[in-house]
Amino acid sequence: MNTHKTLRNKLEIFITNSWYKKAKWLYLLAPFSYLFAFIAKIRRHFLTSHSKKFPIPVIIIGNITVGGTGKTPLTIHLANLLQTSGYKVGILTRGFGAQTKQKQPPLLVQTDNMDPQIVGDETCLLAKHTKCLVAVDHNRTRAAKFLINVHKCNILLSDDGLQHYNLARDIEIILIDGKRKFGNELCLPAGPLREPISRLKNADFLIATDGTYKTAYTMNLIATKLHNLKTGKTLKANNDKIQKCHAVAGIGNPQRFFTTLEKAGYNITKKHIFPDHHSFTASNLNFNDNTPIIMTEKDAVKCKQFASNNMWYLEVQASLGDEFNERFIKAVDAVKNL
Structure with a gap:
């Protein structure tokens, strides 16, 4: 690993630790965080008002913090649960680091033998553990059209798709780190939040990973x-x-x-x-x-x-309890029957 990359990696780890240890020096960046939160709110309002609605249920899995909360394991769990209930599931993902281009069609992944350098590491896991059609594209609306029109999927899961507001959604699931929660509760760059905590009230389901949070369901890995x-x-x-x-x-x-x-x-x-x-x-x-x-x-x-x-x-x-699984399927069925 070269010196530049090593320093960058150490800086990323230092900043993340500072967010969750509530380092006081971060409050110097608070004005920028308030500006970030304001822009995030305006962006969400604008993109939502112009979002593309599809004739099948679209389920969003995401979080309001930077970093891992268990989105991929949850997406795998939901995909398998939906397939057991008779749905033909398509999965949308950006595929972090995936080699997609603006004018190319989405990359379709059906097995786990794809190169993670091309489709992304998490994409390989989604394909391997669900056997679903996984479309990799930074443009989720285009990927959704592809899975519906070409492959006749009748339900879509959008992995890490909460902030992709140009894609209309029927059900939103927000994950929360059950142990670390929201750190210093500030938006970027002073804290780990992509959106303010108030965003949680708009979600259909809240899930706390390896811990608890108010009315959230608990998911254990x-x-x-x-x-x-x-x-x-x-x-x-x-x-x-x-x-x-x-x-x-x-x-x-x-x-x-x-x-x-x-x-x-x-x-x-x-x-x-x-x-x-x-x-x-x-x-x-x-x-x-x-x-x-x-x-x-x-x-x-x-x-x-x-x-x-x-x-x-x-x-x-x-691992989620039967109560969540049953309520989730009922919510999906209700959307399908609208």
């Missing part, structure tokens, strides 16, 4: 299996064959992954934090010992080409 990147060998998440490990996370909230590992019984010898969506190289994971390395599945899709026998990834699944 459950460790299920451990997979070897090199051999494909699979172990139970809580097993007695691997006890000590290096923990690697290049996601929005690394601590959540570390906590999941510790709950599963692993003794983490060292935590290695990388920026969200980090593009890994073999040298990033050379720790000069043979201790097993356990990473997130999102990181693993970018490490398969140089994987060694001591590299593993932890598979997790979203």
Whole structure:
């Protein structure tokens, strides 16, 4: 990793930690945060008034904070739940880092054998765990038309689509970090908020990941299996064959992954934090010992080409109660029948 990228990565981690530790120096940026919140409100009003409405239900999954709250695991859970209920589900995603262009049609992903450098790391997980049609495009309205007109999907899930207001929505689901909540509760750049906390009152469903928040449903991320990147060998998440490990996370909230590992019984010898969506190289994971390395599945899709026998990834699944699942399907059915 070159010096410039290393400094940038350290700066990103420092700023994120400052937001959630409520560092006092950030309040110097508060005037810019108020301006950001005002512009976000005007932008939302303008784009919503010109948004494209589709004849099938469109469900938005997103958050009002920067970073990870479990959007991809939730999207996978909802897609599989809807398929069980008989829907033909299409998934819209920007595909962070995906190589899409303005005048090209959306990239269609149906399996997990696509290059994450082309379609994005989270896109590979969506395709792998749902077997749904996944359209990658920064223009979600165009992708929606593509999945409806060409592939005859009768319901759409928009992953991380809350701020894409040019796409009209029938149901909004906002995720909240159940542990960190909203940090210092300021909008960018002084805090982690993309929109003010008042935005929550407009959502149809609130979900708190690995924690609680007022009337929100709780979603737990459950460790299920451990997979070897090199051999494909699979172990139970809580097993007695691997006890000590290096923990690697290049996601929005690394601590959540570390906590999941510790709950599963692993003794983490060292935590290695990388920026969200980090593009890994073999040298990033050379720790000069043979201790097993356990990473997130999102990181693993970018490490398969140089994987060694001591590299593993932890598979997790979203767990929500029957009450949420039943209410969600009822809400979708109600929209469909309008």
